[in-house]
Structure formats: C-alpha cells, structure tokens
Amino acid sequence: ESTAAEKKRWTLNDFDIGKPLGKGKFGHVYLAREKMSKHIVALKVLFKSQLKQSQVEHQLRREVEIQSHLRHPNILRLYGYFYDQKRVYLILEYAAKGELYKELQNCKYFSERRAATYIASLARALIYCHGKHVIHRDIKPENLLVGAEGELKIADFGWSVHTFNRRRTMCGTLDYLPPEMVESVEHDANVDIWSLGILCYEFLYGVPPFEAKEHSDTYRRIVQVDLKFPSRPIVSSAAKDLISRMLVKDSSQRLPLHKVLEHQWIVQNADPSGVYRG
Numbered sequence: 001e002s003t004a005a006e007k008k009r010w011t012l013n014d015f016d017i018g019k020p021l022g023k024g025k026f027g028h029v030y031l032a033r034e035k036m037s038k039h040i041v042a043l044k045v046l047f048k049s050q051l052k053q054s055q056v057e058h059q060l061r062r063e064v065e066i067q068s069h070l071r072h073p074n075i076l077r078l079y080g081y082f083y084d085q086k087r088v089y090l091i092l093e094y095a096a097k098g099e100l101y102k103e104l105q106n107c108k109y110f111s112e113r114r115a116a117t118y119i120a121s122l123a124r125a126l127i128y129c130h131g132k133h134v135i136h137r138d139i140k141p142e143n144l145l146v147g148a149e150g151e152l153k154i155a156d157f158g159w160s161v162h163t164f165n166r167r168r169t170m171c172g173t174l175d176y177l178p179p180e181m182v183e184s185v186e187h188d189a190n191v192d193i194w195s196l197g198i199l200c201y202e203f204l205y206g207v208p209p210f211e212a213k214e215h216s217d218t219y220r221r222i223v224q225v226d227l228k229f230p231s232r233p234i235v236s237s238a239a240k241d242l243i244s245r246m247l248v249k250d251s252s253q254r255l256p257l258h259k260v261l262e263h264q265w266i267v268q269n270a271d272p273s274g275v276y277r278g
C-alpha cells in the first residue's frame with residue numbers, strides 16, 4: 001500500500017536543507033526538514049551526470065522500487081524521490097544515532113549481548129526481505145545506521161555514501177562476499193546468511209574473519225573458508241558455534257535465518273526488544 005508521501009510530487013522547495021551527513025561518489029546526504037510537517041529526513045542527492053557515467057540509473061530505479069516498498073523497523077525507509085535538471089533526490093528516513101561502523105571503531109568490538117541483539121534484529125529484517133524476494137541487502141557495517149532508540153537500520157541502495165573518515169577496507173572490500181559471489185556463480189538468499197555470519201564475527205572481534213593485506217589473499221581465505229577464532233577477545237563457544245554454522249561454503253548448508261533466531265547464543269544474549277540498552 002502506498003502512503004500520501006509516496007504519491008506526492010516533491011520538489012526541493014518542500015524542504016529546508018541542513019548540514020551534510022555524508023558525501024560520496026554519487027553525491028551527498030543532507031539533513032533536511034519537510035516544511036509543512038516539520039518532519040526531519042535525510043535527503044540523498046545524486047548527480048545525474050555521475051549516474052549516467054557509471055551506468056547505474058537502472059540499478060538506482062530498481063533499488064528505489066525495492067526500498068520504497070519495504071516496511072520494517074530495521075530497514076531504513078525510503079519515503080519518496082524527485083528529480084530536477086541535474087540531480088535525483090531520495091527522501092530517506094533519518095537515523096538519529098548515525099553510522100554503526102563508527103561506533104564499532106570507537107569501542108573496537110561489541111559485547112556478546114550487543115552483538116547478539118544486532119544480529120537478531122538483522123536476521124528478522126532479512127527474513128522480511130526474503131519473504132518479499134529481496135536478497136543481498138549488502139549488510140556490511142558501512143550500510144548500518146542506528147535509530148534514535150538504538151535500533152539498527154539497514155541503509156543501502158546498492159552503493160554506500162562515504163562519509164568523511166572512510167573505513168580502511170571500505171572501497172571495494174571483498175570481506176563480505178560469500179564464495180559463490182567471489183567465484184561469481186549465481187547466488188540466492190543464502191548469501192545474506194553468509195554476510196550475517198561475517199558481520200557477527202566482526203561485531204565480536206572488531207575485524208572481518210578473512211581480512212588480509214592483499215585482495216588475492218582475502219579471496220583465497222573466503223573460498224577456502226579459512227575461519228580462525230583469535231584467543232582474544234574471549235568469545236563464548238556458543239557465539240563461535242553460530243558463526244561456524246553460517247560461514248559454510250555450500251550455501252544450502254548454511255543455518256537458515258529462522259534457525260539463527262532459535263540458536264542458543266541468540267536466545268541467551270539478544271535483547272527481545274531488538275534494542276541494545278547498554
């Protein structure tokens with residue numbers, strides 16, 4: 001069902017533009033306020049010239065089509081879009097607590113309760129997406145935002161907007177790709193289970209499991225599923241068990257998302273509200 005916001009023909013005049021939130025290859029994201037409702041949003045401004053140059057117009061149309069129909073507390077809303085001569089504007093939900101990866105950088109790694117709470121809410125969001133035949137939501141930390149109540153929001157449109165201090169492995173990171181994508185065979189919804197396993201590892205250890213200096217080494221470690229658990233920080237065997245059941249080369253053998261939610265590590269550590277309160 002589409003709301004009034006979906007139908008309205010928005011223009012730039014409908015908004016007061018605030019500070020830049022992030023900038024990147026295709027344009028910038030600004031804090032903005034819709035004048036009539038005083039509703040705070042994030043306005044993503046993309047340059048048509050850039051989109052044409054990189055032949056991503058069709059990808060943008062597909063992503064906007066998908067994103068505007070997804071309604072889930074852990075998926076950033078796309079309220080609408082509009083364009084003028086030179087730019088395309090996406091009207092997005094504003095996540096008040098910003099980017100998760102900055103939080104992860106600040107505290108190196110998360111507690112098991114915090115990690116489990118985030119993984120559970122992402123599993124629920126992915127179950128919702130798969131139910132609508134939407135896969136590969138590209139859930140690396142750069143694409144995760146935090147709402148006002150501390151809830152996680154998947155905020156990706158197939159490419160990310162790079163904020164000022166980019167993550168070292170941001171550009172073209174292979175870290176999150178599962179074997180079938182690295183070996184570029186067709187992929188199914190199970191790719192998201194793999195990425196969730198990578199994310200769980202990174203939440204607990206502060207680095208992705210197959211990180212290496214050279215891309216060729218990361219590639220080899222992924223296809224060999226060269227999974228090692230450091231001795232520090234100390235992580236429970238239940239957490240390692242869950243990660244080991246998600247990072248499985250044969251995508252059909254990965255723990256299904258609904259089984260992730262039933263895993264003892266999640267049941268014992270995740271806050272049922274999906275919000276980590278510290």
Ligand SMILES: CC(=O)N[C@H]1CCN(c2c(Cl)cnc3[nH]c(-c4cn(C)nc4C)nc23)C1
Nearest residue numbers: 021022029042094095096098142143160161
């Ligand atoms: C992957 C990606 O799109 N990255 C960012 C750029 C800004 N953008 C935001 C989007 Cl699209 C939505 N909400 C945001 N909130 C913030 C933010 C809030 N604080 C306190 N600091 C920041 C930054 N940023 C956004 C997404």
